[in-house]
Amino acid sequence: MRPWFLPLLALTGCGGGGGESPAPAPGAPAQVVRPVVQTDAEIAALLYSDRQRTPADFPLDLPPSGHEQVTTLHLAGCTDDWDEALAWSETAANDAPVYSDLVATVTDPRYYEFGRAPRTPADDYVRMRVYRCAFFDPVAGTLNVRPLDAVTVGQFAAYQWQFTPYNNFGNVVLERATRTTSSAIEHTLDLATLTRATGAGACDRVEVIAWTWRVLLATGKVEVETAALLDFRARLTDGVAEVCAG
Numbered sequence: 001m002r003p004w005f006l007p008l009l010a011l012t013g014c015g016g017g018g019g020e021s022p023a024p025a026p027g028a029p030a031q032v033v034r035p036v037v038q039t040d041a042e043i044a045a046l047l048y049s050d051r052q053r054t055p056a057d058f059p060l061d062l063p064p065s066g067h068e069q070v071t072t073l074h075l076a077g078c079t080d081d082w083d084e085a086l087a088w089s090e091t092a093a094n095d096a097p098v099y100s101d102l103v104a105t106v107t108d109p110r111y112y113e114f115g116r117a118p119r120t121p122a123d124d125y126v127r128m129r130v131y132r133c134a135f136f137d138p139v140a141g142t143l144n145v146r147p148l149d150a151v152t153v154g155q156f157a158a159y160q161w162q163f164t165p166y167n168n169f170g171n172v173v174l175e176r177a178t179r180t181t182s183s184a185i186e187h188t189l190d191l192a193t194l195t196r197a198t199g200a201g202a203c204d205r206v207e208v209i210a211w212t213w214r215v216l217l218a219t220g221k222v223e224v225e226t227a228a229l230l231d232f233r234a235r236l237t238d239g240v241a242e243v244c245a246g
Helices: 040-049 082-095 150-161
Strands: 069-078 100-107 113-120 124-131 172-180 186-194 203-215 223-235 240-243
Touching: 040 172, 040 186, 040 223, 040 240, 069 150, 069 186, 082 100, 082 113, 124 172, 150 172, 150 186, 150 203
Parallel strands: 069 124
Antiparallel strands: 100 113, 113 124, 172 186, 186 203, 203 223, 223 240
């Protein structure tokens, strides 16, 4: 887990020699702390292999098995009325190119889910979800569940990640961490993204960014921001990921 670094940090310890660490010599260069634990080579290998897009403890919303394809989508808005949510689902099904029959319903503390089977030869499945306003209002951008705590915000940010382009090939969640301040709870996902080179044989670009979901304690307002952490060049040669020099 990537630690949070504050402008001023006092550390005390015990054990070892028992004495204080010597102060750095005047004029000595400051030690550069790598923002993620993975090396460039390890990050490149994860991106090109696409074998694991998230850490082992990442809370994934796994689709039901037994279907050729499962699509999960959230309908616009929110409601705390199950009948209204069902009506929205029915409207969406009628507006789709192929109608999907309602075959299952789920009531979750976060949303209402309506499972539908499209009238096609393929054994596909569609999970239509409508947020419950008591949990999250996507139009106002407020997380309304109470009490707000680090676990809730962390799970909320991880859930939102699954419905973004970051949950596709060429993207990996490296680490995640939560911190609480006097005014907000922040959950940050450190993401690596791959941008393919345009020229044959050229090196691709890898960027590592901090993607932070901030929820204000007073209002539940959700703010999202990104910050660059590092970047490097890499390529896949004969099935092996390698970091480009320079």
